[in-house]
Amino acid sequence: MKRRLLDILACPMCRHYPLDLFAFREGDEIDEGAIVCSNCKRWYPIIEAIPHMLPDELRKADEDLSFMERWKEKLPKEIVEKGKPFNLVMEK
Structure with missing residues (x-):
């Protein structure tokens, strides 16, 4: 993804x-x-240079949680613990 997008x-x-x-x-x-909305606390992964900006009902929990687990050290703690529609705390 180009930054100017x-x-x-x-x-x-x-x-x-x-x-x-x-x-x-x-x-x-x-x-x-990752692209993060500071208003609603939703996050959207960027995978292979493509931003995956889908509404909640079209997202796949297993794919998003796998991405978050892989990059949790680089994501803001608030998103890892309270991000929508999925976060690592709700999984446990």
């Missing part, structure tokens, strides 16, 4: 703008990372 993205659930970006692995583009 963040200039036009809004949260698909609450329409909040701007969103926060956390880049975990990048070269010319952000290959792995």
Whole structure:
């Protein structure tokens, strides 16, 4: 994902703008990372340079939780523990 894409993205659930970006692995583009809505606390993974910004009902818990587990040290603690629609605390 190109950083400049963040200039036009809004949260698909609450329409909040701007969103926060956390880049975990990048070269010319952000290959792995997360986009976070500071308003509703939803997070959206960036996988293989593609932001997965789907509404809650279209997201897959197992895929999102696997991504979060892999990157939990680089995500904000608030998102890991209280992020929507999935977080690592609710899983336990």
